[in-house]
Amino acid sequence: MYTPQRPSKTEDVLLRHITYRVRSWGQPQADTPPLVLVHGWMDVGASYQFVVDALSEAFFQQRHIIAPDWRGFGHSMPPTPCDHYTFTDYLGDLDALLHHYAPDHQQIDLVGHSMGGNVAMLYAGARPARIRRLVNLEGFGLPATQPSQAPARIGKWLDELQALHTGTIELKTYDSVQAVAARLQKTNRRLSADKALWLAGEWAAPDAQGRWAILGDAAHKVVNPQLFRLEEALAHYAAITAPVLAVEATEDSLGQWWKAQYSLAEYHQRLQAVPQCRIAQVDDAGHMLHHDQPEVIAQMIEDFCQI
Numbered sequence: 001m002y003t004p005q006r007p008s009k010t011e012d013v014l015l016r017h018i019t020y021r022v023r024s025w026g027q028p029q030a031d032t033p034p035l036v037l038v039h040g041w042m043d044v045g046a047s048y049q050f051v052v053d054a055l056s057e058a059f060f061q062q063r064h065i066i067a068p069d070w071r072g073f074g075h076s077m078p079p080t081p082c083d084h085y086t087f088t089d090y091l092g093d094l095d096a097l098l099h100h101y102a103p104d105h106q107q108i109d110l111v112g113h114s115m116g117g118n119v120a121m122l123y124a125g126a127r128p129a130r131i132r133r134l135v136n137l138e139g140f141g142l143p144a145t146q147p148s149q150a151p152a153r154i155g156k157w158l159d160e161l162q163a164l165h166t167g168t169i170e171l172k173t174y175d176s177v178q179a180v181a182a183r184l185q186k187t188n189r190r191l192s193a194d195k196a197l198w199l200a201g202e203w204a205a206p207d208a209q210g211r212w213a214i215l216g217d218a219a220h221k222v223v224n225p226q227l228f229r230l231e232e233a234l235a236h237y238a239a240i241t242a243p244v245l246a247v248e249a250t251e252d253s254l255g256q257w258w259k260a261q262y263s264l265a266e267y268h269q270r271l272q273a274v275p276q277c278r279i280a281q282v283d284d285a286g287h288m289l290h291h292d293q294p295e296v297i298a299q300m301i302e303d304f305c306q307i
Contacts, residue, residue, distance in 0.1 A: 002198035005053040006060065008046075008067075012075075015096040016089075021045070021075035022097070025052055025065040032307055033108045033132050034101055037067040038094065040114025042216050044074035046202035047113070050195065051290050054298035062307070066101055068093075070116070072217040074202075083164055084157070084222045090119045091126065098130060107132040109305040113290060114138050124244075125236030133305045134244045137297070138287055140254050141270065142228035143262035150227055157225040164222055171218045173211035180204045180212050190285070190292040199291075230270075237273040244277040245304045247297070253287035 008023045023045040028034070037048045045067030052065060069076040071093055072085055102108050110131050112120030117139015124131040145153075163169045174180045180200035185191050191199075200212075207213040248254075254264050271277050280300060285292035 001201075002050075002192075002194040004049050004198075006055075008049070008052075010075075013097070013100055015093055015100065018071050018076060018078055018093070020071070020093070020097065021069045022101075023067045023069075026060065026063055028064045028101075029062060032062050032064075033106065034064045034066055035109045035111065035301075035305065036094075036098070036101075037065065038110070038112045038116035038119060039067070039070065039073070040116050042073065042214065042220065043113070044202055044215060045069050046074075047199070048111075048290060049198075049202075050294035051298045051301070054295045056298075056302060059302045064101075066097075068097055069215075072220055074215045077217065082217060083161055083219050084225070085217075085220055087119075087224060087226070090115075091123050094119060094123050095127065102130075105130065109133040109135075109301075111135040111301060112137065112139055114287065121240070121244075122233065122236045124242055125239035128239055128241040131240070131242040134240070134242050135301055135304060136244060136246045137290060138248055138253065140262075140267050141230075141233055143258055144230040145227040147227070153223065153227055154225055156223050160222045164219060169218055169221050171214045171216060171221075173207065173213045174204065175211065177201055177204070177212055180214075188286060188288050188291060191288070195291065234270060234273045237270065238275070240274055240276075242276070243304070244271075244274050245300065246271055246274075246277055246279045247289070247300060248279070248281055249285035249287060249289045249292070250281055250283050251286040 006025055008025050010021055010023050012019045013022050039045055039047050048067050070090060098108060107130060110120050117136040118141055120134055121136055121139060124134050160169060177200045181196040184196045184199055204212045204214050252264055254267060282289045282293050282296050290297045
């Protein structure tokens with residue numbers, strides 16, 4: 001099993017009536033901004049361990065690094081059962097997290113992967129003074145929508161709420177941590193066996209029946225009732241004042257997901273709305289590029305977030 005070179009510590013912090021599990025490395029620094037790492041859908045804060053281990057000692061020593069489990073993921077579960085999640089709540093949670101760890105409107109450097117990258121981009125537009133540097137790891141946004149799609153979307157949401165409550169929508173369980181690791185490797189062919197086994201122990205845990213269950217709420221599989229409104233997203237992008245590094249893998253995960261609905265070229269066109277944005281690619285990597293090439297991602301973060 002993979003052995004972390006820089007073990008983290010965890011604490012539970014009450015944010016907006018939810019006890020958030022927050023993983024951190026290092027100590028608060030008076031002269032340098034915290035580095036906040038936010039994960040993607042069906043992931044956990046521990047997902048960044050390989051990148052943290054790959055940071056240079058000089059950079060690591062000068063930063064307080066913070067990685068929360070988003071609400072409904074990992075160990076940040078709502079106090080009462082929930083049947084759907086609202087995307088804007090992640091922005092509210094991030095704002096509350098920063099009030100806790102970076103009080104007095106201290107600036108931060110923000111890294112977000114996938115869903116976390118989408119949250120980071122919107123947050124940086126809503127709170128531009130809070131962000132000093134922003135690294136977006138494959139947070140592409142979603143295909144543009146039209147208002148005429150709203151009735152069908154709400155109908156789908158209603159159907160999926162019923163499916164969730166009748167047990168039709170659920171998360172798969174596994175008979176062992178090794179089976180979870182195998183599942184991770186099936187999804188990501190570049191993930192080594194030792195890293196997969198370590199991640200499996202952070203990504204899942206035994207349930208009351210002894211089955212290994214993913215540490216995530218099945219309600220996350222319920223479709224978002226709100227359409228992705230491109231014009232609003234672009235307005236957020238245009239309001240970002242921090243320099244942005246948009247990182248993508250050479251394996252075009254965006255094209256694989258959305259086919260003709262949304263392309264990498266369209267994403268690049270959207271990024272033109274960001275006042276200061278640079279695009280970088282990572283070779284021999286897929287969507288989980290921070291697992292595939294942690295040394296490369298660590299170096300990109302260091303170079304971009306130097307004081």
